[in-house]
Amino acid sequence: MNNYKLIIMTDDKQVVLERILQVTRYRGFLIDGITAKVNTGNNIATIELFVSSDRSIALLIDQINKLVDIKSVKVDNSAAKRLKAKECSA
Amino acid sequence: MTDSKLLTGSGLLFNVLEQHGVNHVFGYPGGAIMPIYDALCESDIQHFLCRHEQGAVFSAVGYARASGNVGVCMATSGPGATNLITGLADAWADSIPVVAITGQVPTAAMGSDAFQEIDIFGLSLACTKHSFQVTNIEELEKVLHQAFEIALEGRQGPVLVDIPKDIQMASVKQTFDTTEHLKNKVKLPLADISKALNLLTHAKQPILYVGGGVGMANAIDEVREFAQKTGMPSVSTLKGLGAINPDNENYLGMLGMHGTKAANLAVHDCDLLIAVGARFDDRVTGKLDQFAPNAKVIHFDIDTAEINKRREADAPILGDLKENLPLLALALNIEDWQSKVQQMKNDFAWRYDHPGDNIFAPAVLKEVSDLMPKNTCVTTDVGQHQMWSAQHMSIDDPCNFLTSGSMGTMGFGLPAAIGAQISRPHDTVIAVSGDGSIMMNVQELATIKRYQIPVKIILIDNAKLGMVRQWQDLFFEGRLSETDLSDNPDFCMLAQSFNIKAKQIRKKSEVTDAINDMLDHNGPYLLQVKIDAKDNVWPLVPPNSANNEMMESA
Numbered sequence: 001m002n003n004y005k006l007i008i009m010t011d012d013k014q015v016v017l018e019r020i021l022q023v024t025r026y027r028g029f030l031i032d033g034i035t036a037k038v039n040t041g042n043n044i045a046t047i048e049l050f051v052s053s054d055r056s057i058a059l060l061i062d063q064i065n066k067l068v069d070i071k072s073v074k075v076d077n078s079a080a081k082r083l084k085a086k087e088c089s090a
Numbered sequence: 091m092t093d094s095k096l097l098t099g100s101g102l103l104f105n106v107l108e109q110h111g112v113n114h115v116f117g118y119p120g121g122a123i124m125p126i127y128d129a130l131c132e133s134d135i136q137h138f139l140c141r142h143e144q145g146a147v148f149s150a151v152g153y154a155r156a157s158g159n160v161g162v163c164m165a166t167s168g169p170g171a172t173n174l175i176t177g178l179a180d181a182w183a184d185s186i187p188v189v190a191i192t193g194q195v196p197t198a199a200m201g202s203d204a205f206q207e208i209d210i211f212g213l214s215l216a217c218t219k220h221s222f223q224v225t226n227i228e229e230l231e232k233v234l235h236q237a238f239e240i241a242l243e244g245r246q247g248p249v250l251v252d253i254p255k256d257i258q259m260a261s262v263k264q265t266f267d268t269t270e271h272l273k274n275k276v277k278l279p280l281a282d283i284s285k286a287l288n289l290l291t292h293a294k295q296p297i298l299y300v301g302g303g304v305g306m307a308n309a310i311d312e313v314r315e316f317a318q319k320t321g322m323p324s325v326s327t328l329k330g331l332g333a334i335n336p337d338n339e340n341y342l343g344m345l346g347m348h349g350t351k352a353a354n355l356a357v358h359d360c361d362l363l364i365a366v367g368a369r370f371d372d373r374v375t376g377k378l379d380q381f382a383p384n385a386k387v388i389h390f391d392i393d394t395a396e397i398n399k400r401r402e403a404d405a406p407i408l409g410d411l412k413e414n415l416p417l418l419a420l421a422l423n424i425e426d427w428q429s430k431v432q433q434m435k436n437d438f439a440w441r442y443d444h445p446g447d448n449i450f451a452p453a454v455l456k457e458v459s460d461l462m463p464k465n466t467c468v469t470t471d472v473g474q475h476q477m478w479s480a481q482h483m484s485i486d487d488p489c490n491f492l493t494s495g496s497m498g499t500m501g502f503g504l505p506a507a508i509g510a511q512i513s514r515p516h517d518t519v520i521a522v523s524g525d526g527s528i529m530m531n532v533q534e535l536a537t538i539k540r541y542q543i544p545v546k547i548i549l550i551d552n553a554k555l556g557m558v559r560q561w562q563d564l565f566f567e568g569r570l571s572e573t574d575l576s577d578n579p580d581f582c583m584l585a586q587s588f589n590i591k592a593k594q595i596r597k598k599s600e601v602t603d604a605i606n607d608m609l610d611h612n613g614p615y616l617l618q619v620k621i622d623a624k625d626n627v628w629p630l631v632p633p634n635s636a637n638n639e640m641m642e643s644a
Contacts, residue, residue, distance in 0.1 A: 014211075014222075014223065015211065015212070015215065018212065018215060019215055022215050022216055026216065056398075058398065059395075059398075059399060062394050062395035062397075062399075063395050065394065065395075066393070066394075066395055067220075068219075068220045068240060
C-alpha cells in the first residue's frame with residue numbers, strides 16, 4: 001500500500017467534495033485524511049487529500065482531473081514520504 | 091444583450107433547448123415537472139411520451155447515437171428520476187451525449203423527505219459526466235448552456251439538470267449570453283509523434299485496433315484512409331463496428347470475447363498495436379497480461395485517463411483523432427503479414443452450413459444484413475442475439491449499429507430504435523432483440539403504436555435467457571438456474587395488440603420471404619424467429635483466458 005497526499009484546487013461549486021470522494025473510493029483508493037478550505041476572495045477551494053492504494057496514483061489524478069470543476073491536482077511527494085515514515089515508526 | 095420579456099424558468103428551458111437545435115425530446119410527466127410540461131404546450135419542440143422513464147432515456151440515447159446530436163429526456167422527481175438512472179449509466183459508460191432534465195420538489199421542501207423527493211443530484215454523481223441542481227433562477231440559463239457544452243465536449247457523456255418546481259415557475263429574463271464557458275483547465279498536449287513514427291516504421295506485424303471513439307470523433311474518413319494507406323490489418327471493438335469499411339480486405343472484424351478467430355489470433359501475434367479511440371476493455375482483452383503480449387502500443391485517445399489505465403502505451407497520442415491520425419499515415423512494407431492475416435481470414439471465415447430445418451440465427455442476421463437498404467440503422471438488445479448481430483451483420487458506419495456496449499443493458503434495443511427512427515425518419519431502423527431482453531422495455535410498443543413509428547423488430551426467440559444459459563452449460567456444469575422462459579407471452583399477439591404487424595417463423599425455408607415481407611412493410615413490424623435453445627455463440631474466449639485460447643464448440 002502506498003500513501004499519497006494530493007493537493008486539489010477547485011472551483012467552490014456544489015458537491016465538488018462529494019464528487020472527489022466518490023471518484024476516489026470508486027477508483028480503489030482509501031481516504032486517510034482530508035482538509036478543505038475556501039478562499040472567499042476568488043471562490044477557489046484547496047483540498048488536501050491523503051489517500052492510500054496499491055494502484056498507481058496517476059490513475060486517480062487523471063480521474064479527478066476529469067471532474068468539471070477541478071482546476072488542478074498535484075501529488076505532494078514529500079508529504080507522502082513523511083506519512084510513510086510516520087506509519088513505519090508507529 | 092437582447093431585450094426580452096419575462097419568462098418562467100420552464101419557458102426559458104425550452105428557449106435554450108431550441109437555441110441548441112433540439113427538435114425532439116422524450117419524457118414522462120409527473121407532479122414536480124408539471125410547469126415544464128405546461129410550457130411544452132407553447133414550444134415548437136416535439137415531445138414523445140414514452141411509457142417508462144427508462145424508455146425515454148434510452149430513446150434519447152438512440153437518438154443521439156443515430157444522429158450525432160444531443161439526445162434530451164425529461165422526467166419528474168423521485169421515481170421518475172430514479173428510472174432514468176440505468177439509461178444515464180449506459181450513456182456514461184458508452185460516452186453518449188444526453189441531457190436529462192428532472193423536476194424536483196420545491197426548494198423549500200427539499201431535504202424534508204417530501205412526496206416524490208429523492209436526491210437525484212447525489213444519485214447522479216456516479217453515472218453522469220456532470221450534473222447540476224439549479225436553486226437560483228438566475229443560474230438556470232447558464233447551467234442549461236453548460237449542460238450542452240459538457241455533454242459534447244471532449245469525451246462525450248450524459249449531463250443531468252435537476253430543476254426544483256419553484257425554479258420552473260419563477261420569473262426570469264433571458265440574457266442570450268452564451269459566452270461564459272465552463273472549462274477552465276489548460277490541457278497539456280501529450281503526443282509522442284516521433285516515437286510513434288519510429289515504432290511504426292520498425293513494425294513487421296502491426297494491427298489497427300479501432301474503438302467507438304473513432305465515430306464519436308467524426309474521424310471515420312481519417313481512420314479508413316489510414317487503414318488504406320498503411321495497408322495495416324485492422325480489428326474493431328463492439329462499439330467501433332462500422333468505422334472500418336467492412337469490405338476492406340485487411341479488416342478482420344470484431345476482436346475479444348466473441349470476436350473472430352482471425353482477429354484474436356492476429357492481435358495475439360502482432361508486434362505493434364495501434365489503439366484508436368479504444369480503451370482495452372476487459373471484454374476485448376481477455377486475460378490482460380496475455381493480450382497482444384509481444385506488442386508495443388501506440389494509443390490515440392481524447393481522454394487522458396484512458397492512457398496507461400489498463401495497458402501502458404509506448405507512445406500515447408492525446409487529442410483530436412482527425413488531426414493526429416493522418417500524421418502517421420505512411421505506406422508500410424508488410425506484405426508477408428498481410429498475406430498471413432488474409433489467409434487466417436479465409437481459413438476462419440464464418441460458416442452458415444447449419445444442419446437440419448431449424449433456423450440458424452447467424453444465417454438470418456447475415457441475410458437481413460444483405461437484404462436491408464443502405465444506411466439502415468440496427469439496434470440490438472443484450473445477449474446472444476447481440477453478439478450474433480455484431481459478428482454476422484455488415485455495418486458501414488458506427489451510427490448504424492447501436493448497442494449497449496459497456497453497460498450491457500437488456501432493454502436498450504427497442505427504445506433506442508424508437509429514438510433512432512425519430513432522428514432519421516427516412517432510414518430503415520431494425521431492432522434485433524431476444525425474448526429475454528424485449529420484455530425489459532416491452533411497454534415501448536405503446537410508444538410505437540402511438541406515433542406509428544415504423545421500427546422493424548427481429549425477435550430471436552429461444553425461450554431462454556440464452557447467454558446466461560450458455561454460460562451455465564459451459565461453466566456451471568449445465569445446472570440451469572432461472573434461465574428458462576418457456577412461459578413467455580405470445581409475442582405475435584402481443585405485438586398485434588399494439589397494432590404492430592407480426593409473424594412467427596420456425597423453419598429455414600421461411601426466412602427469406604419473411605425478411606422481405608418485413609422490410610417491404612410500411613409500418614412497424616415484429617418478426618419472431620424461433621431458434622433452437624441449444625445454439626451457442628462461438629467462438630468464445632472463456633473468462634480469465636487469453637484471446638488465443640478460444641473455445642469453438644462445447
